[in-house]
Amino acid sequence: MENAKVLFTILGLEVTGYVTTMWAVMLFLFLVFFVATRKLNKVPGRFQCLVEYTLETLLNFLGKVMGQEKARRFFPLLATLFLFILISNWSGLLPFAGHVEGFRAPTSTLSVTAGLAILVFVFIQIAGFREKGFGYIKHFFQPFFIMFPLNLIEELVKPLSLSLRLFGNVFGEEMVVAVLLSLCAPLVPAVMQVLGILFGFIQAIVFTTLTAVYISSATADAH
Amino acid sequence: MTFNLSTAIWAVINFLVILALLYKFAYHPVMNFMDNRSKEIADNISEAERGRTEAESLLREYKEQIAGARQEAQEIIAKAAKAGEEERSAILAQSRNEATALLERARQEIRREKDEALLDLRREVSALAVMAAERILSRNINEEDNKRIVDDFLNEVGEIH
Numbered sequence: 336m337e338n339a340k341v342l343f344t345i346l347g348l349e350v351t352g353y354v355t356t357m358w359a360v361m362l363f364l365f366l367v368f369f370v371a372t373r374k375l376n377k378v379p380g381r382f383q384c385l386v387e388y389t390l391e392t393l394l395n396f397l398g399k400v401m402g403q404e405k406a407r408r409f410f411p412l413l414a415t416l417f418l419f420i421l422i423s424n425w426s427g428l429l430p431f432a433g434h435v436e437g438f439r440a441p442t443s444t445l446s447v448t449a450g451l452a453i454l455v456f457v458f459i460q461i462a463g464f465r466e467k468g469f470g471y472i473k474h475f476f477q478p479f480f481i482m483f484p485l486n487l488i489e490e491l492v493k494p495l496s497l498s499l500r501l502f503g504n505v506f507g508e509e510m511v512v513a514v515l516l517s518l519c520a521p522l523v524p525a526v527m528q529v530l531g532i533l534f535g536f537i538q539a540i541v542f543t544t545l546t547a548v549y550i551s552s553a554t555a556d557a558h
Numbered sequence: 559m560t561f562n563l564s565t566a567i568w569a570v571i572n573f574l575v576i577l578a579l580l581y582k583f584a585y586h587p588v589m590n591f592m593d594n595r596s597k598e599i600a601d602n603i604s605e606a607e608r609g610r611t612e613a614e615s616l617l618r619e620y621k622e623q624i625a626g627a628r629q630e631a632q633e634i635i636a637k638a639a640k641a642g643e644e645e646r647s648a649i650l651a652q653s654r655n656e657a658t659a660l661l662e663r664a665r666q667e668i669r670r671e672k673d674e675a676l677l678d679l680r681r682e683v684s685a686l687a688v689m690a691a692e693r694i695l696s697r698n699i700n701e702e703d704n705k706r707i708v709d710d711f712l713n714e715v716g717e718i719h
Contacts, residue, residue: 341564349564357569361576368584375591377598390588411585415577441569446562450569 352439360422401551417543424535448502452494455546463553504538
């Protein structure tokens with residue numbers, strides 16, 4: 336599953352099945368939100384309600400993690416992370432995912448999860464620096480100067496753990512389904528597929544929550 | 559486990575693109591919209607609260623007015639009843655006076671009639687007496703008889719009277 340074929344290249348960047356599926360996920364998300372928010376009514380219809388409910392629940396949840404003010408400030412990044420990862424995870428549950436060229440769950444490769452984790456890592460550093468200036472750099476040398484290597488490692492481990500956790504879970508889940516499919520009757524993997532809906536959701540929540548926590552601590556007042 | 563740098567770069571690019579799209583088309587309008595709506599609902603609630611308070615004070619005012627009007631009406635009725643009573647007793651007293659006066663006048667009238675009748679009678683009697691005297695004179699009887707006749711006559715008349 337990992338040796339994805341290169342379908343074509345754009346400006347020297349290889350386009351694999353993960354990339355094309357990402358585009359599909361993006362298109363899906365865009366269409367859903369575009370259609371839902373075209374005509375915003377004061378009394379929302381079902382579709383608008385669903386979108387409003389999703390965003391509001393997410394905002395409240397993040398508000399509990401990092402405080403309402405920060406949750407609002409970083410909401411676009413965190414919500415997009417959640418939605419993008421969630422739909423990517425669930426895309427792997429669709430029939431033929433991983434079996435057709437150009438259709439592979441994006442989060443089932445370390446390349447994508449690492450890409451996202453590195454982006455988050457960079458964002459955290461920028462957010463921390465913007466919030467606290469040089470005080471943010473100083474915190475790497477606290478409480479003692481010699482703690483710098485450990486603090487640095489702690490910071491670098493964050494994206495590593497984020498990307499590996501997400502990749503491992505989604506990839507593992509898909510592998511289990513694939514193995515069960517080759518071993519048992521067709522109905523047995525379906526159980527695992529249903530659980531996959533739950534796992535996909537949980538992993539999206541975990542990635543988003545951890546990112547929220549990292550941002551929150553990076554922008555927190557010096558302790 | 560292979561790492562494809564191109565896919566990773568694509569992931570970053572794609573994520574940034576969808577972030578920008580969703581920010582422009584979803585979060586920004588939806589958040590604004592929901593905030594506005596929350597504010598509007600809060601405004602409506604406070605406005606409704608204010609309206610309710612106002613309505614309550616108006617109701618209290620009207621109730622007071624109605625109670626005042628009722629009391630006034632009661633007073634007017636009482637006053638009218640009192641005036642009616644006074645009028646009644648005044649009319650009664652007046653009619654009683656009138657009746658008394660009427661009675662008095664009737665009595666006087668009767669007395670006057672009686673006196674008149676007496677006078678008439680007396681006139682009649684004297685005429686009769688004269689007639690009787692004429693008759694006596696024409697029969698030419700003695701004085702003793704005359705006296706007796708006049709006495710008898712007068713007695714007769716006195717009995718009638």
